Amino acid sequence: MIPKTGAIIPRTDGLDETQTTPEWQRILAAAIRDPAELATRLGLPPLAPGVAAASQDFRLLVPEPYLQRIQPGNLNDPLLLQVLPRTEENLTVSGYSSDPLGEQAATAAPGILHKYQGRVLVIATPSCAVHCRYCFRRHFPYADSRPDRTLEQLTGHLLAHPEIREVILSGGDPLTLSDDRLAEWSEVITRQPRITTLRIHTRLPIVIPQRVTPNLLEWLGTLPIKPVVVLHANHPNEIDLAVIDACNRLSHQGVTLLNQAVLLRGVNDQADTLIELSDRLFQAGVLPYYLHLLDPVSGTAHFEVSEHRAIELISSLRARLPGYLVPRLAREQAGHPAKTIIAG
Numbered sequence: 594m595i596p597k598t599g600a601i602i603p604r605t606d607g608l609d610e611t612q613t614t615p616e617w618q619r620i621l622a623a624a625i626r627d628p629a630e631l632a633t634r635l636g637l638p639p640l641a642p643g644v645a646a647a648s649q650d651f652r653l654l655v656p657e658p659y660l661q662r663i664q665p666g667n668l669n670d671p672l673l674l675q676v677l678p679r680t681e682e683n684l685t686v687s688g689y690s691s692d693p694l695g696e697q698a699a700t701a702a703p704g705i706l707h708k709y710q711g712r713v714l715v716i717a718t719p720s721c722a723v724h725c726r727y728c729f730r731r732h733f734p735y736a737d738s739r740p741d742r743t744l745e746q747l748t749g750h751l752l753a754h755p756e757i758r759e760v761i762l763s764g765g766d767p768l769t770l771s772d773d774r775l776a777e778w779s780e781v782i783t784r785q786p787r788i789t790t791l792r793i794h795t796r797l798p799i800v801i802p803q804r805v806t807p808n809l810l811e812w813l814g815t816l817p818i819k820p821v822v823v824l825h826a827n828h829p830n831e832i833d834l835a836v837i838d839a840c841n842r843l844s845h846q847g848v849t850l851l852n853q854a855v856l857l858r859g860v861n862d863q864a865d866t867l868i869e870l871s872d873r874l875f876q877a878g879v880l881p882y883y884l885h886l887l888d889p890v891s892g893t894a895h896f897e898v899s900e901h902r903a904i905e906l907i908s909s910l911r912a913r914l915p916g917y918l919v920p921r922l923a924r925e926q927a928g929h930p931a932k933t934i935i936a937g
Contacts, residue, residue: 615803615806617797617801617804617806620656620657620803621656621722621769623656623657624654625655625656625657625660626653627653628640628645628653628677628678631660631677634660635660635665635666635673636666637666637668641679641680642680643679644677644678644679644680646683647679647683650682650892651678651724651726651728651892654721654724656722656723658801658802658803659672659723659799659801659831662830662831671827671828671830671859671860671861671866672831674726674857675725675726675727675828675857676724676725678726679726679895682892683892684894686894688889689890689893690889691732691891692732693889693927694888694925694927695927696733697734698927701713702750703739703742703743704716704717704739704743704746707750710930712757712759712760712761712792713750713754713757713761714761715760715762715778716765717743717763717764717765717767718764719740720765720766721769722768722769722796722800722801722804723796723800726892727855727857727887727893729890730890731890732890744777744781748781748784748785751782751785751787752785757787757788758787758788759788759789759790760782760788760790760792761792761793762778763794764794768793768798772808772809775809775812779791783817789819790818790819791816791819791821792820792821792822793820793821793823795825798822798824798836798840799824799825799826799832799836800831802836802839803835803839804839805840810842820847820849821851822843822848822849822850823851823852823853823882824853825852825854825855826874827854827855827857827860827861827870828860828861829869829870829872829873832870832873832877837877840877840879841877850877850879850880851879851880852879852880852882853883853884854867854884854885854920855884855885855887855888856884856885856886856906857887857896857898858895862898862906864906864910864913867884867910868909868910871910871914871919875918880917880918882920882921883921883922884903884920884922885923885924885925886898886900886903886922900924903935904922904936907919907920907922907936908936921934921936922934922935922936
């Protein structure tokens with residue numbers, strides 16, 4: 594995710610850079626940013642006036658591969674609901690805030706979040722390949738998190754905290770960075786002999802599977818520490834053959850693949866949907882990891898599913914799936930030493 598005043602990758606309309614620019618970057622540069630354009634492409638009726646206001650506060654961003662999986666003309670398509678701004682985002686709802694997880698209080702240095710013992714999370718970039726409307730960092734002050742400065746300060750933070758064994762690259766989405774830039778991050782991280790794991794939280798292989806390039810695979814395969822990639826898919830329709838192929842290639846490179854989903858009203862709040870999601874993930878070599886209750890960030894209350902309903906869903910999954918395909922139902926709470934496991 595990026596600030597509303599920022600830019601992800603400059604458009605290159607009319608320029609032939611196919612010989613120098615990776616395909617995934619061209620796809621990202623051409624992503625749809627205008628709700629009216631999205632409606633036209635999908636044959637949707639005119640959007641409500643409040644949609645424009647919601648998009649100004651948190652901009653729309655949808656890349657072509659993800660767009661191709663959305664059913665034209667269906668305002669209730671579960672993938673469309675995740676990316677289309679809605680008038681409900683403009684409402685003020687009690688209990689919802691701009692920083693529900695207390696990330697500002699956990700910021701040890703610009704872009705470095707030290708919330709849990711033994712691991713540290715770094716904001717490697719403010720950019721994403723898709724803007725999910727339920728994003729818990731939709732109000733994050735990215736302007737205060739300068740990745741260059743974060744990279745410079747990371748070594749000092751790791752030296753000052755010898756208990757850290759795992760570094761988590763987050764954002765935004767770290768795979769929006771070039772392979773060379775990723776190598777810079779890993780060089781700093783692997784310089785510390787106590788670090789055993791590099792975890793990458795990303796949605797890129799789901800929304801733009803072309804991001805899984807030979808160069809990326811080579812980088813992951815030559816890391817001297819264990820790479821773990823945590824993907825983010827919420828609905829089985831997000832996992833097409835291209836996504837399965839991309840995930841299988843990551844798995845064959847020795848990458849541990851996990852998925853964490855968010856329970857969203859109207860998107861995946863049915864047992865059959867979650868079961869199919871687990872099955873599709875397993876086809877792609879990905880194990881379900883977490884099913885998160887919605888983080889109460891301002892603008893997202895219309896996605897909320899009650900804890901009672903969530904527990905019912907997990908009970909259904911336990912009865913119908915092997916245990917390794919049942920994600921843990923969890924909630925993240927500000928100031929807690931770990932995620933709160935509710936079921937699973």
